[in-house]
Amino acid sequence: MKRLVAIAVTLAILLAGCQQAEVGEGKIKVVTMSPRDMVEQLKLGGIDAFVAWEPFVSEAVVNGNGKIIATSADIWPNHPCCVVATTEKDDRELVTAIVWAHVKATRFINNPDNREKVIEYAMEFTGKSREVVDEAMKRIKFIEYPDEEEFVKYFENLKRGGYLKKSVKELGYESEDDFFQDFLYKDVYDYVNSKLAENESWVPEKVNKTVRVGYLTADLHQLAFYVAMKEGYYSQVGLLVEAKEFANGVMEMEGFKNGEIEVGYLGGAPATLKRVNDDVRISIIAGANSEGSAIVAKDASSIEELAGKKVAIPGFGTVQDFLLRMVAEKAGLEITT
Amino acid sequence: MRLKGAILLIFLWYLVSAITELPHPHEVAETFFILLFNSEPVLGKTLVQHAAASLLRVLTASLLAFSIAIPLGIVSALNRTLAEVVTPMVEALRPIPPLAWIPLAYVIFAPLPNTVQVSQIFIVFVGAFFPCFVSVFDYSRNVPEELLEMARVFKAPERLILRDVVLPHSLQGVLSGIRIGLGVGWMSIIAAEMIATSGEGLGYFILVMYEVGGRTAEIVAGMAMIGVIGYLMNTLLLKAERLVMPWR
Incomplete structure (x- = not known):
């Protein structure tokens, strides 16, 4: 009987977390999905906006399902993207x-x-x-080669956001400069x-x-x-x-x-x-x-209007994730999941 | 004996950790207890919150599945014509794994708002429905023929036969049906959460941890949470069975 009570209490605690709050005011709810799905979900109303790369941005724009409210060039000029x-x-x-x-x-x-x-x-x-x-x-x-300074900035963002689990020392490098010399191999x-x-x-x-x-x-x-x-x-x-x-x-x-x-x-x-x-x-x-990325919204026409809305990104720790965080911070909005 | 089993499991775990990248049990235990009530930085939610989200989906979908499967199982067992219609359908659909329904679910539910959530609930529904139906149907069908005949000889009204003869006999089937159905539903939701974005949930948590990388301990902690909840659900329902049917 005692055991039964213990189990019931545990379950009650678990269920207590169930009250799913609606997206709070001054907050942007972030979900992840592949850019292909974003275009579809924006059309269907499953999301209110997305941050993705081309050609998905243009696809939503040309199909009339969304409009660009900020391009990545505005938010973070020369930000790194695809590499070899x-x-x-x-x-x-x-x-x-x-x-x-x-x-x-x-x-x-x-x-x-x-x-x-x-x-x-x-x-x-x-x-x-x-x-x-x-x-x-x-x-x-x-x-032909990414802007190294912007790459380092991206790395700093990752570090600050708690995305990196290892330090460069653990990877066997003396310093971050050493790491970048090996990682960004420009020779x-x-x-x-x-x-x-x-x-x-x-x-x-x-x-x-x-x-x-x-x-x-x-x-x-x-x-x-x-x-x-x-x-x-x-x-x-x-x-x-x-x-x-x-x-x-x-x-x-x-x-x-x-x-x-x-x-x-x-x-x-x-x-x-x-x-x-x-x-x-x-x-x-x-x-x-x-x-070559942008924030595309269905109805909103500014970042401020994304408050209380659901926005899709391709993944946590991606450049698109940071693009959204950067504009949200500027607009005084918080990001929740 | 149980303790011995646990010790052996932990020992084997250390052994595997020593030769692979699997994190050691104590690392996982630490991560698990920290994340239980502290939010994990990437998603900003605790393991309990993720578990609650998954559990809520499973309970909703299973409740739906059981409320159809149980009456349908009992009625089909009593009515031969209905059984002849229903059983072939069930037998044809039952072998299809719930996950195989995912793409179809997306297509079917695309016009609805919250396609992903609806699809996930549908997938758990599929997972929970069939085992429950089969269990209820089998137990209800095996009501001893003599009892039924006797009741009919005494001209008992159908309602009474159902209440006093059939239901007590199918109770075992209902309870195991719920237990097995919930178990399968629980497995289905985790997988469904991994395929599409859901914002929260244990499957989603594990997937995001994998995508961001370097978080094997978090992944295993999430898996442990799945195991703990699955175990709790099963134990709780077994206790409930004993409570409801003390004669067993």
Whole structure:
């Protein structure tokens, strides 16, 4: 009988927490979902706003289901986004070939003469309409290497938010500078960049290797990867690319860990989180884009109006998570889950 | 004996921790007790809050499932025609795991507000309904034929037969049905929470901890919470069975 009472009391305590409060005033309720679901949920009214990357922002805008209330360029200029990472940083030949192909592809995308072709590639890669792609391309900055200062700022945000479980010392680095030197591995990019500055048509030596490259489904930020394949940049340096598609960056980092891929295009957020928290030993050898995200709302037209609303982000500790936190803080709103 | 089992489990756990990345039992215990009433920084909620959210969903859905499964089970057991209609349907749908219903649930409930919540409740409903129905149906069908015949010979009204003959016999089925149904429902909700976002709940907690990374102890603490609640539910219902049916 005593035991029964004890069990009943425990259960009562558990149930006491059940009174689910509505979203409080001055608070934004955050939920996580994949950007694909966000577009759908915004239309159905399951969420009031979302923070995501392209082409999902433009998709919601073009379909008339939402409007942009703040672009990431306004909130956090030059914020890091997608990057190119590898576990094989010490294979200099391979890294040079990969970086070269990436830089060539990025320059191809950024060359206004290729606009028509780029839009076509973007449509093929994402499976979205011309209208959506056109709109999306306006907000993405395709880059060759991420702004290191902004990356460090992102890292500081992660630390402050309690997202990082390990210190760089535990990962075997003397200091944070040491860690960043290894993690943001710019040497090869600098080399490729200088070679190309000397001679625009420089091509590194052929490596004649098969390389497995991970990328995310229909992520327009990673267009350079698709262009590099289509324009034959990989074959020019003797790389046979085996492309592996992942649903999100977390899964792709798992792919790195399990040795399924050697190179990957993915978000800087999962790359950093899993690099530190789970010690997945990757280095960032190039950047794919910066900016290119936005806050899209159904009815609200300012951040202040998001008070008491439900907003979706792609995951905790992502750049989008911080974008929302930054504007919320400015508007004097609190974030709850 | 129980204590020996627990010690063996902990010993094995230490052994596995020594060779894999599984956190040690004491680390998990520490995380578990801290998170029980202190909110975890990423999601800002305590384990108790997450557990309560999951439990609330399970109880809602199971209540719904039981309120259909129990009467349906008893009536089908008494009425041959109905049984012939219902049992093949149940037998066809029962082997489909609740999780297989998730994508379909999203499609079906898409027009409703709160699609995710409704789908989760539906999935738990599916999980809880079938074991409960089968248990109730089986016990109710096995009411001794002599008793029924005797009651009929004495011209007892159907209502009395139901109350005094059938119900006491199906009580065992109802109680085990509830116990098993809740157990399956509990497993289903955790999985359903992992697939779609729910804002809170133990499955969601475990998934987010995995996504952010470096939080294996939190993951195992969440799993322990699932185990504790599952165990409590089962024990509580077994006690209730003894309370309601002291003759057993």
